[in-house]
Amino acid sequence: MRLRQLEKVILYDENVAGMxxxxxxxxxxxxxxxxxxxxxxxxxxxxxxxARSADFARKLAAAKIHDVxxxxxxxxxxxxxxxxxxxxxxxxxTRAFGxxxxxxxxxxxxxxxxxxxxxxxxxxxIFLTNRLFVTWAxxxxxxxxxxxxxxxxxxxxxxxxxxxxKPREYYLLKQQYEMLGKDILxxxxxxxxxxxxxxxxRLTPVMKGYVMQAVFYALSGDPFCQDKGCKLYNAxxxxxxxxAQLESHSEFxxxxxxxxxxxxxx
Ligand SMILES: [Zn+2]
Numbered sequence: 684m685r686l687r688q689l690e691k692v693i694l695y696d697e698n699v700a701g702m703x704x705x706x707x708x709x710x711x712x713x714x715x716x717x718x719x720x721x722x723x724x725x726x727x728x729x730x731x732x733x734a735r736s737a738d739f740a741r742k743l744a745a746a747k748i749h750d751v752x753x754x755x756x757x758x759x760x761x762x763x764x765x766x767x768x769x770x771x772x773x774x775x776x777t778r779a780f781g782x783x784x785x786x787x788x789x790x791x792x793x794x795x796x797x798x799x800x801x802x803x804x805x806x807x808x809i810f811l812t813n814r815l816f817v818t819w820a821x822x823x824x825x826x827x828x829x830x831x832x833x834x835x836x837x838x839x840x841x842x843x844x845x846x847x848x849k850p851r852e853y854y855l856l857k858q859q860y861e862m863l864g865k866d867i868l869x870x871x872x873x874x875x876x877x878x879x880x881x882x883x884x885r886l887t888p889v890m891k892g893y894v895m896q897a898v899f900y901a902l903s904g905d906p907f908c909q910d911k912g913c914k915l916y917n918a919x920x921x922x923x924x925x926x927a928q929l930e931s932h933s934e935f936x937x938x939x940x941x942x943x944x945x946x947x948x949x
Pocket of ligand 1: 908909910913914915935936937938939
């Protein structure tokens with residue numbers, strides 16, 4: 684397989700500082716990728732465009748999904764309050780993350796934030812965001828996603844917690860907890876070893892693997908691996924995610940470890 688040469692990997696912090704350690708993730712990339720490409724961290728990607736914040740706020744609000752069972756075909760006209768909420772988020776006045784977005788529309792909004800002289804294929808733009816996004820699936824509803832890989836790639840801290848399914852027992856117990864009016868936090872605590880939580884210190888090591896998926900997408904067009912012990916495994920369950928990212932004895936399967944080593948030498 685012929686892998687693309689890369690010039691630079693750029694990590695954007697869209698309200699994820701405090702949830703993940705970006706410096707640690709950048710250092711991890713430097714260790715895995717070698718001296719070239721360079722790795723850069725950028726803050727709020729909307730900062731260079733604050734004069735256009737109302738325009739971007741409208742686009743973000745229009746990417747919102749209101750009903751996960753109804754496919755959004757054409758763009759909806761957002762309400763004034765929804766646009767205001769997005770503008771506050773762009774300006775860093777709120778870090779709230781209760782809204783669902785269409786993943787591909789969100790990707791298109793983020794794509795507009797990439798400076799025109801940095802749109803070459805050797806540049807890898809990865810937006811780390813706390814926004815939760817969904818994509819339409821074969822079962823005719825939207826499902827939350829951890830990431831969408833493309834130009835740019837976007838990875839959601841909230842998605843890492845919410846998108847892969849928790850163990851089946853969790854959902855059964857959750858119903859019981861709700862019926863009995865018990866505290867759901869206690870349930871989350873019970874499943875800590877098998878599920879990621881918000882403000883979980885494991886989000887940083889987990890994010891390293893997802894950033895590597897984005898890098899492999901840029902290198903080869905394929906971010907995923909079938910091997911359940913490889914960081915490129917596309918986990919659909921929390922337990923699979925925890926195994927692939929944290930518990931597997933090796934970071935990458937032999938094939939991907941060799942691909943990476945061979946590419947680094949070039
Ligand atoms: Zn692999």
